[in-house]
Amino acid sequence: MINTGKNNEAILALEAHLKKNMEDADSWRILGKILQENDQDQKSIPCFINCLKHSPQNLDCLLSLGVSCANVLD
Numbered sequence: 001m002i003n004t005g006k007n008n009e010a011i012l013a014l015e016a017h018l019k020k021n022m023e024d025a026d027s028w029r030i031l032g033k034i035l036q037e038n039d040q041d042q043k044s045i046p047c048f049i050n051c052l053k054h055s056p057q058n059l060d061c062l063l064s065l066g067v068s069c070a071n072v073l074d
Contacts, residue, residue: 007034025055033064041068 001010014031018024032047048065051058 002030002034007038010034022050023054025051025053025058025061028054029058029061029064032061032068036064036068036071041071044068045072 001007001013011031011034014027014034018027018031021027028047028051032044032051035041035044035047045065045068048061048068051061052065055061
């Protein structure tokens with residue numbers, strides 16, 4: 001869905017997946033990234049934090065979290 005530009009559908013699918021698999025760090029990161037790309041940084045931050053709870057060494061997630069935090073303070 002993401003590759004075809006259907007971000008809203010991808011967000012809904014990831015949210016449904018995460019309700020059942022709350023420990024899936026990659027899905028949290030991907031959801032946060034999609035929200036970030038849609039200028040929803042406030043919503044992306046909790047996603048990145050959840051990703052880091054389950055995968056603390058995820059450098060991509062740390063970078064994305066930093067970008068979202070900077071954008072919120074913009």
